Amino acid sequence: MEDEDVFTYMVGGKAGEGVKKAGTAATDLFLDLGRESFQMNDYQSLIRGGHNFSVVSTSIREVYSHHMEADLIVNLDERSRKIHEEHLAEEGLMFYNLDDSEERDEGLGLPLDEMAKEYSKPDLIKGVAGIAVLAAYTGMDQKDLEDLIEKEYSRGVEENLSFAKEVYKEVEEKIDKTINLEKGKTDSTVLTGNESLSLGAAAGGLDMYIGYPMTPASSILHFFAAHKDDLRVMPIHPENEIAVANMAVGATVPGARVMVGSSGGGLALMEETISLAGMTEAPVLFVLSSRPGPSTGVPTYTEQGDLSFALNQGHGEFPLIVASPGSVKEAFFLSKEMLDLVWKYQTPGIFLTEKHLSESAKTLGLDLDFSDEDGLETKMADEDDDYKRYEKTEDGISALKFPPSKDLIKWNSYEHDELGYTTEDAETVKNMHDKRREKNETLILDLKDMNTVNEFGEGDAVIFTFGSTTLSVREALKFTDIEAKVVQPVFLKPFPIWELERYMDEEVIVVEQNSTGQLAKLLREKCGIKPKTVIRKYDGRPFGPRKLAEKLEGAIE
Amino acid sequence: MKLDESEVESEVENTWCIGCGNFGLLNSVKNAVKKLEDEGIGKDRLLISAGIGCHGKIFDYLNLSGLYSLHGRESVTIQGMKFANPNLKVMAFGGDGDAYGEGLAHLIFAAKRNADITMIIHNNGNYALTTGQKSPTSVQGFKGPSSPEGSVDEPINPLKVLLSSDAGFIARGYPGKMQHLTEVIVEAGDHQGFSLVDVLQPCVTFNDTYEKYNELVEVLDEPAETRKEAVELVEKEERLPIGVLYKEKMPVFNEKVYPEKNPVEDRMDEKERFEAVKKILDEKR
Numbered sequence: 147m148e149d150e151d152v153f154t155y156m157v158g159g160k161a162g163e164g165v166k167k168a169g170t171a172a173t174d175l176f177l178d179l180g181r182e183s184f185q186m187n188d189y190q191s192l193i194r195g196g197h198n199f200s201v202v203s204t205s206i207r208e209v210y211s212h213h214m215e216a217d218l219i220v221n222l223d224e225r226s227r228k229i230h231e232e233h234l235a236e237e238g239l240m241f242y243n244l245d246d247s248e249e250r251d252e253g254l255g256l257p258l259d260e261m262a263k264e265y266s267k268p269d270l271i272k273g274v275a276g277i278a279v280l281a282a283y284t285g286m287d288q289k290d291l292e293d294l295i296e297k298e299y300s301r302g303v304e305e306n307l308s309f310a311k312e313v314y315k316e317v318e319e320k321i322d323k324t325i326n327l328e329k330g331k332t333d334s335t336v337l338t339g340n341e342s343l344s345l346g347a348a349a350g351g352l353d354m355y356i357g358y359p360m361t362p363a364s365s366i367l368h369f370f371a372a373h374k375d376d377l378r379v380m381p382i383h384p385e386n387e388i389a390v391a392n393m394a395v396g397a398t399v400p401g402a403r404v405m406v407g408s409s410g411g412g413l414a415l416m417e418e419t420i421s422l423a424g425m426t427e428a429p430v431l432f433v434l435s436s437r438p439g440p441s442t443g444v445p446t447y448t449e450q451g452d453l454s455f456a457l458n459q460g461h462g463e464f465p466l467i468v469a470s471p472g473s474v475k476e477a478f479f480l481s482k483e484m485l486d487l488v489w490k491y492q493t494p495g496i497f498l499t500e501k502h503l504s505e506s507a508k509t510l511g512l513d514l515d516f517s518d519e520d521g522l523e524t525k526m527a528d529e530d531d532d533y534k535r536y537e538k539t540e541d542g543i544s545a546l547k548f549p550p551s552k553d554l555i556k557w558n559s560y561e562h563d564e565l566g567y568t569t570e571d572a573e574t575v576k577n578m579h580d581k582r583r584e585k586n587e588t589l590i591l592d593l594k595d596m597n598t599v600n601e602f603g604e605g606d607a608v609i610f611t612f613g614s615t616t617l618s619v620r621e622a623l624k625f626t627d628i629e630a631k632v633v634q635p636v637f638l639k640p641f642p643i644w645e646l647e648r649y650m651d652e653e654v655i656v657v658e659q660n661s662t663g664q665l666a667k668l669l670r671e672k673c674g675i676k677p678k679t680v681i682r683k684y685d686g687r688p689f690g691p692r693k694l695a696e697k698l699e700g701a702i703e
Numbered sequence: 704m705k706l707d708e709s710e711v712e713s714e715v716e717n718t719w720c721i722g723c724g725n726f727g728l729l730n731s732v733k734n735a736v737k738k739l740e741d742e743g744i745g746k747d748r749l750l751i752s753a754g755i756g757c758h759g760k761i762f763d764y765l766n767l768s769g770l771y772s773l774h775g776r777e778s779v780t781i782q783g784m785k786f787a788n789p790n791l792k793v794m795a796f797g798g799d800g801d802a803y804g805e806g807l808a809h810l811i812f813a814a815k816r817n818a819d820i821t822m823i824i825h826n827n828g829n830y831a832l833t834t835g836q837k838s839p840t841s842v843q844g845f846k847g848p849s850s851p852e853g854s855v856d857e858p859i860n861p862l863k864v865l866l867s868s869d870a871g872f873i874a875r876g877y878p879g880k881m882q883h884l885t886e887v888i889v890e891a892g893d894h895q896g897f898s899l900v901d902v903l904q905p906c907v908t909f910n911d912t913y914e915k916y917n918e919l920v921e922v923l924d925e926p927a928e929t930r931k932e933a934v935e936l937v938e939k940e941e942r943l944p945i946g947v948l949y950k951e952k953m954p955v956f957n958e959k960v961y962p963e964k965n966p967v968e969d970r971m972d973e974k975e976r977f978e979a980v981k982k983i984l985d986e987k988r
Contacts, residue, residue: 334988335985351970353966353967354786354787376979378964382786385808388779389779393779393780393786396783397787398787399783399787400750400788402783402966512984514980549747551747551768553706554766555768556768556770558771559771560771565704567713
């Protein structure tokens with residue numbers, strides 16, 4: 147039932163005031179206490195001004211998603227104080243900036259602007275106050291705070307230390323109680339979903355990452371650019387998304403394992419090339435990190451409105467693999483598995499995720515144990531074979547060969563014969579369609595031996611969800627007496643009907659983050675499941691676990 | 704099919720119109736491939752790509768490995784091949800509608816980043832495969848099914864655009880002077896960095912320019928010394944200089960962004976990869 151152990155910290159202010167950084171430092175502070183945490187960053191599509199906030203929920207148990215009921219809220223300006231008034235938990239502490247807000251009976255105010263103006267970066271340094279207030283409020287030693295500042299705010303560290311100590315002392319004197327955070331046993335890593343999927347792909351042998359900036363996928367490109375030497379993945383940022391996708395297809399010809407990424411608008415530009423990858427049998431993994439659409443939409447927020455879009459990519463008929471991770475950890479293993487799959491089947495794959503998973507950070511333990519080999523080997527041609535790029539085989543999969551080679555290796559966007567020459571011959575056209583369809587049938591056989599659906603918990607109620615909403619649902623179930631089984635299809639195309647048909651006669655609830663209920667439709671169409679209730683949210687903000695718990699109770703009782 | 708046991712020209716039925724400028728171009732390419740082989744660039748490491756249009760059929764007419772790409776995208780496809788394995792020699796064929804229209808942005812950026820690729824553009828001033836509509840290089844007043852009263856817009860000067868985009872090698876050739884075209888293609892292939900050969904290709908069916916080109920083309924002995932002089936050369940309308948118009952050696956893209964590494968040939972093994980990933984994970988603690 148209600149988990150009193152979760153402590154939630156929120157920090158809000160203008161862009162350029164170091165809000166997100168304060169959230170990251172808080173996560174680090176909690177990790178030093180051996181505590182798990184989940185950090186969600188809410189920011190706008192602008193560089194200066196506006197309102198940003200970061201929220202970190204922490205516990206000694208695993209926290210799947212952040213909460214919107216905060217025990218400590220640090221507001222760097224009055225706008226933040228007003229916005230977050232409704233997010234203050236009972237007995238929580240509201241900290242505000244006396245230079246921007248009126249003095250109040252409740253909470254604690256300090257003249258932050260006045261204090262910050264002594265420093266060389268008076269805007270940016272305000273974020274440091276966020277962490278100093280947290281340290282004082284949680285009874286952290288000043289020495290520990292200094293260590294944390296040195297680690298997290300190393301640039302201009304002297305000023306940061308001085309400002310942090312100043313704020314810390316003032317808060318320590320003025321508050322009448324501190325919160326004691328129980329120590330946990332976590333010794334883990336903090337990763338965002340984008341970092342996790344990138345590292346998983348790198349571990350899985352990625353050779354190149356090609357991307358064009360588009361939130362919330364840009365940080366994948368930044369990650370590979372920053373780590374090109376140590377991870378040995380070549381990063382490329384070409385002129386547009388069309389170039390991204392076509393460069394990726396070209397790179398597969400000499401055998402490079404390549405991944406590309408964008409959000410919905412960028413993927414729309416790549417769609418012609420997804421079809422090209424289907425026809426030429428080019429193994430390219432496309433990361434689609436969704437934000438609210440249609441069109442430019444709400445760039446820095448979250449939504450699951452692109453499920454149908456992902457499933458229906460590309461003109462013409464060809465095998466397409468679509469899968470979506472339900473946790474930051476799963477993002478790591480799934481990207482490697484997807485790479486193996488697209489290579490085995492020589493066809494495009496879409497790694498579908500959303501801003502909520504891409505850009506939220508979570509503590510997690512990872513061991514790089516891929517020992518349960520999935521048997522997804524790329525079929526390579528023998529040296530002496532009379533090589534044919536599109537040779538007809540029983541399973542539909544032709545062997546690959548990479549140049550330099552003495553064999554003719556022709557990949558073709560036109561319909562082609564086995565050697566890869568263009569054809570309009572009726573029988574060959576039909577045969578090649580059969581070949582690509584047979585690949586899909588073999589793919590389904592493989593998927594039947596793999597983990598394609600995650601199930602969490604036991605209970606009479608069955609809750610279907612997918613992608614990042616899995617995080618919200620799992621956290622919500624910590625705050626209700628409902629006994630429920632959560633079913634999360636990881637693979638969405640081919641859809642694991644074989645695993646899901648048994649829910650046909652169950653009373654199913656679907657939770658998803660879009661306005662039309664796309665997962666519910668898919669379940670109805672593919673498995674004959676008729677959901678009793680579809681809980682939807684489509685304001686760009688992820689579900690708050692406690693509110694979702696109430697909705698689930700309403701739906702089940 | 705073994706490349707060393709087969710001719711450069713394939714046995715696929717050639718469907719270009721009789722008299723098409725593409726035949727001279729194909730012959731020049733065949734001869735250039737042989738010359739490049741003599742220089743040590745074997746067919747085993749020569750990859751090609753092509754866009755979509757009459758020009759693209761050359762992909763099927765050549766027994767060379769590669770990928771037959773999409774309309775306008777061949778310049779990017781070929782860069783992908785090159786960046787994945789810089790030890791390969793790559794050459795892409797484009798049309799004027801294709802490379803100078805649909806794919807112009809890609810071409811400008813390939814020049815700007817100095818990708819080590821060779822582009823051969825079959826510039827026939829119309830969209831021939833779709834029955835002769837106006838193209839980016841069609842002259843004003845060009846009549847086609849989409850401009851029955853004559854095209855109203857000015858043609859672009861693609862070579863001027865590319866010279867302004869820092870292209871390091873710009874050449875022009877004419878299939879009516881096949882031997883010369885062969886030499887130009889070989890020189891483009893030898894150039895390290897972005898190279899483009901604009902081929903003045905008469906289209907006997909929709910835009911027959913043989914007479915015009917026979918009168919106007921003029922073999923240039925030496926490339927222009929400066930970029931500015933090269934721009935003046937390509938602005939000429941009273942004469943059409945052919946040959947290497949401008950040549951400048953500059954550092955190539957993959958060496959600038961990923962020096963001394965070859966994504967497919969210098970891989971880490973699984974153990975090294977895991978260690979690299981673990982190291983980053985440790986830093987995130």
